[in-house]
Amino acid sequence: MEASGPDLNQIQGNLSGFNKDHQRFLFLSFPRQESGRAFLAAVVDDIATCAEVRAFNDVYRLVSQRRKCPDPKPVEATWLNLGVSFKGLEVLGAGDLEKMPEEFRIPMRDRATEIGDVDASAPAMWSPPFQSDIHAVLIIASDDPDDLEEESVHMRRHISETGVGELGFVDGNDRPEPNGGHEHFGFKDGISQPTIEGVTSPARPGENVIPLGEFVLGHPKLGDPSRPDPPPDAYSPVQPPVPPDVPAWAVNGSFLVFRKLFQDVAGFQSFVTQQASGANMSEDVFGAKMVGRYKSGAPLQRTGGTADLDPEAPEAAAENNPSLKPEEIDNFDYSGDQDGLDMPRAAHIRKSNPRASSFPGQEETNRHRILRRGIQYGPEFQPGETPYGGGTPTDGQDRGLLFVCYQSSIANGFEFIQSQWMNQDGFPQAGDGRDPITSQDQDKAKFKIPRREHEEIHLELTRWVITRGGEYFLSPSIDGVRALAGGVADG
Ligand code: N7H
Numbered sequence: 001m002e003a004s005g006p007d008l009n010q011i012q013g014n015l016s017g018f019n020k021d022h023q024r025f026l027f028l029s030f031p032r033q034e035s036g037r038a039f040l041a042a043v044v045d046d047i048a049t050c051a052e053v054r055a056f057n058d059v060y061r062l063v064s065q066r067r068k069c070p071d072p073k074p075v076e077a078t079w080l081n082l083g084v085s086f087k088g089l090e091v092l093g094a095g096d097l098e099k100m101p102e103e104f105r106i107p108m109r110d111r112a113t114e115i116g117d118v119d120a121s122a123p124a125m126w127s128p129p130f131q132s133d134i135h136a137v138l139i140i141a142s143d144d145p146d147d148l149e150e151e152s153v154h155m156r157r158h159i160s161e162t163g164v165g166e167l168g169f170v171d172g173n174d175r176p177e178p179n180g181g182h183e184h185f186g187f188k189d190g191i192s193q194p195t196i197e198g199v200t201s202p203a204r205p206g207e208n209v210i211p212l213g214e215f216v217l218g219h220p221k222l223g224d225p226s227r228p229d230p231p232p233d234a235y236s237p238v239q240p241p242v243p244p245d246v247p248a249w250a251v252n253g254s255f256l257v258f259r260k261l262f263q264d265v266a267g268f269q270s271f272v273t274q275q276a277s278g279a280n281m282s283e284d285v286f287g288a289k290m291v292g293r294y295k296s297g298a299p300l301q302r303t304g305g306t307a308d309l310d311p312e313a314p315e316a317a318a319e320n321n322p323s324l325k326p327e328e329i330d331n332f333d334y335s336g337d338q339d340g341l342d343m344p345r346a347a348h349i350r351k352s353n354p355r356a357s358s359f360p361g362q363e364e365t366n367r368h369r370i371l372r373r374g375i376q377y378g379p380e381f382q383p384g385e386t387p388y389g390g391g392t393p394t395d396g397q398d399r400g401l402l403f404v405c406y407q408s409s410i411a412n413g414f415e416f417i418q419s420q421w422m423n424q425d426g427f428p429q430a431g432d433g434r435d436p437i438t439s440q441d442q443d444k445a446k447f448k449i450p451r452r453e454h455e456e457i458h459l460e461l462t463r464w465v466i467t468r469g470g471e472y473f474l475s476p477s478i479d480g481v482r483a484l485a486g487g488v489a490d491g
Contacts, residue, residue, distance in 0.1 A: 006050075006198040006212050006219070010252040010477040013053035014081045014373050015215060015406050016200050017193070020141035021174035022148045023375050025258065025402060026155065027129050027167040027471075028136040030091045035163035036135065037092060040082075040485035042158040043138075047478060048079035050199060078142035078151050082481065083256040083473025088135030094489045096247035100474075103411045104255060107133070108470045115415055116423045116441025120390060121467035127392070129167035130260070130469025137258060137473055139404075145173075170260060172375030172402040183376055184263045184399050185437075185464075187287070188297030192330050192353065194369040206331030208362075210369050217408050218251030222367050249489035252477030254406045257370075257414040259470035260377070261438075263400040267387035268464040279449075279457050284317035289449050290436040292349035296324055300343045302336065303328040311342045312451075333362065340450045345428050348437040351421050359428045368421075370405040370413045377402050388466075400465070410472055436461050 008016075030036030056077050063072040086105050089097060103111060109123035109130070117123060123131065138155055142148035159166055174180050183189045194210040195202040202209065213219035246253075276286035288294045288311075292301075298321040300311050306323045309316055323329060333356035337343060343350055345357070353369070356362040378399025388397065407413030421427050422435035425446060433447035440463050449457040476484060483489040 006216070007252060007477075008051035008054065008199065009049050010479060011050040011199070011216055012081045012254070012475045012477070013048035013050050013079055014139060014141070014404075014475070015196070015254055015371060016050045016054050016057070017371075017373060018048075018053060018079050018081075018139075018141040019057065020077075020079065020143055020375075021180075022143070022145045023139060023141040023172040023402070024148055024152060024169055025172070026138040026140065026152070026169045027134045028138065028159065029133065029165040029167055030088060030135045031163060031165055033091055033093050036088065037485050037487060038162040039136075039158060039164045040092070040481050042162055043080065043082065043155070044478065044481045044485060046080045046154075047082055047481065049478060053079060054200070076143040076147070078140065078144070078147045080151065080155070081139040081141075081475060083137045083139070083258075083475045084484070085134055085136065085471055085473050087133050089474065089484070091135055092484050092489075093487065094247070094249065094484055096249075099245065099247050100250075101409060101411060103415060104472050104474070108257075108259075108472050111415070111472075115418045116439065117467045118441055119443065120463065121440040125392075126467070126469040127260070130471065132167055134167060134471050137256075137471070170377060170402060172377045175376055175380065179380075182295065183401055184265050184378070184381060185268050185287075185291075186295045187291050187293060188295065189374075190372070191293070191297050192349065193371060194366075196371070204330045205327045206333070208366055208369070210366055213408060214367070214369060214413075215254055215371055215406055215408055217246045217253050217255075219408075221408065222363070247489070249480050249483040250474065250476065251480070253480050254408060254475045255410045255413070256473040256475045257403070257405050257407075257410060257470070258473065259403040260468040261401045261403050262388075262393055262398060262466045262468045264388040264464045264466070265381040265399065266385045267462060270387060271462055271464070275459060280454075281312065282314055282317065284314070285312050288317060289344055290347060290447070292343050292347035294321065296321060297329060298323045299329065299332055299349075300347070301332040301334070302342060303332050333357075340432070340448075341452050344432070344447070344449045346432040346435060346447055348435050351427070351435040352417050352438075354421070354428055357428055368412060368416050370407045370417065373404040373406065374401050375404075376400070398468075400468070403470075406475065433459075434461065438465050439463075440465060440467060 060075045063075050112123050140151045195207050197209050197211050211222055213221035272283050272287050276283045288300045293299050294317045296319050303323050335356045338358055354365050405414055422438050423441045425433055434445040436447045439445050445461045447459045447461050
């Protein structure tokens with residue numbers, strides 16, 4: 001089944017980015033078909049759409065720019081989105097489930113081998129509720145923590161009235177100032193995102209426009225013979241149909257990957273301190289070699305405005321680095337750094353989006369883009385904390401990233417990036433090593449830093465990111481939720 005164009009009143013709003021500082025992920029189970037269906041019927045009108053979120057974000061930007069205020073109080077919103085797991089769809093009695101892709105038909109914990117959730121990240125070590133069968137997730141996102149609580153009370157009323165079970169919840173919060181927008185290792189996050197053709201506008205020069213079908217079900221994808229390639233600037237709804245590959249009720253839905261990723265901040269920091277001094281590099285530059293950006297968000301890559309800047313020089317890491325200009329921050333493609341002398345080929349942002357590197361090349365890279373919509377969780381790191389020694393992190397230590405991403409194929413999006421790029425020593429080239437931030441699948445993994453006038457550095461990595469849980473969901477369209485609630489989506 002194919003949709004004719006982007007109906008922004010159908011697609012759930014977090015695809016265009018809630019951008020909220022406070023978010024709650026509430027995990028649910030449907031004890032019976034009737035209760036699950038009644039719950040969906042009760043909440044469907046509360047689900048925020050892309051049309052609403054986009055309109056709100058435009059007003060927010062306008063007010064914030066004119067009033068020169070980064071956080072304009074009068075413009076606040078609380079949004080709700082919903083995801084249903086494959087097991088949840090089974091309980092609801094959804095039809096044509098055999099058309100759903102294989103990797104979605106089993107819980108994330110049964111994909112542990114494929115995605116590298118082993119040892120401390122193994123599902124047997126996951127925290128509650130991730131060892132239970134989760135049928136649905138509610139995402140409540142707000143500018144104001146009190147409004148978030150109010151919406152939670154409202155949702156819990158529906159939960160108890162319809163007899164649905166609450167398995168648990170996880171709260172995410174942006175870090176307090178001056179660290180807002182930065183993840184717990186200290187790096188600015190949420191910079192590089194693909195632009196969704198016909199849905200979002202490029203936030204910055206250099207960002208690729210990717211067809212809606214790479215993120216939303218039922219629309220033509222890149223390379224689809226039914227659409228021009230490379231993509232035109234504007235979405236053209238007049239396109240021949242694509243072969244029916246998803247159930248009709250799933251059109252305009254998107255697959256949502258949720259992962260609770262613990263970060264060992266003390267362990268990461270002490271590794272950087274030790275290794276930087278051995279390599280005779282500043283800690284700022286050394287950290288940037290692993291991530292691909294300095295903590296400020298500036299890329300470790302010469303862009304137009306920084307062509308003459310040595311990326312290893314201390315001024316490159318400074319907050320006033322010229323590549324922090326909006327037009328420079330995401331405007332690079334590695335074509336001038338094939339050897340990884342500026343940014344190692346295995347640095348986190350290069351592994352996860354190799355852009356126009358000679359291998360695999362821009363076109364192939366663009367078939368594996370994801371919309372990242374994560375948020376930090378847990379308390380602030382306190383100086384003097386010791387590195388995590390294994391087992392269950394204590395409450396005061398349990399912090400990290402609630403990783404959330406959307407795509408039209410989990411196999412081609414999240415799973416591909418994680419298993420074929422990040423967890424491969426030989427990608428993009430033999431000997432480059434593993435992603436130093438997210439490769440949890442191997443102890444003492446290797447990571448190579450090539451250098452201009454020095455010998456290349458070969459590191460043995462520790463694991464600083466540990467999976468504590470996760471699940472795969474479908475984020476259905478508004479009509480999809482209605483169909484599932486009404487039994488119209490029956491087989
Ligand atoms: Fe990553 N980090 O702080 O080091 N990530 N990431 N990530 N990540 C990015 O451009 C981080 C994770 C991607 O287009 C930045 O927004 C941490 C997973 C992709 O240039 C920083 C964790 C996956 C990009 C981090 C984590 C990805 C990206 C730079 C786990 C996918 C965009 C800021 C705790 C499987 C690359 C930015 C591009 C960027 C960090 C997880 C993917 C700072 C700490 C699991 C595609």
